[in-house]
Amino acid sequence: xxxxxxxxxxxxxxxxxxxxxxxxxxxxxxxxxxxxxxxxxxxxxxxxxxxxxxxxxxxxxxxxxxxxxxxxxxxxxxxxxxx
Numbered sequence: 001x002x003x004x005x006x007x008x009x010x011x012x013x014x015x016x017x018x019x020x021x022x023x024x025x026x027x028x029x030x031x032x033x034x035x036x037x038x039x040x041x042x043x044x045x046x047x048x049x050x051x052x053x054x055x056x057x058x059x060x061x062x063x064x065x066x067x068x069x070x071x072x073x074x075x076x077x078x079x080x081x082x083x
Contacts, residue, residue, distance in 0.1 A: 029071040036072070037079070048076075 002023045040048060050072055056065035 029068060030075075032068070033072060033075045 002025060036048070040046070050069045052065040052069045054063055054066040054069075058064065061067070
């Protein structure tokens with residue numbers, strides 16, 4: 001399956017095991033997380049606050065901002081540099 005969807009980090013983390021036939025095109029939350037890690041590293045920042053409207057961007061998807069923030073929270077907790 002080729003999709004412009006599948007933004008959530010779970011699709012990237014479990015690709016080899018669960019989503020073997022899924023091909024994502026376009027951006028996703030994994031690359032967005034990588035971007036923020038690079039910005040934090042470049043400025044030698046070790047902390048960041050995530051402030052969002054859980055119902056923001058509902059024209060994209062219900063609870064879109066919540067899904068993004070949850071993905072960031074999960075990735076930062078599982079990244080040794082930011083625990």
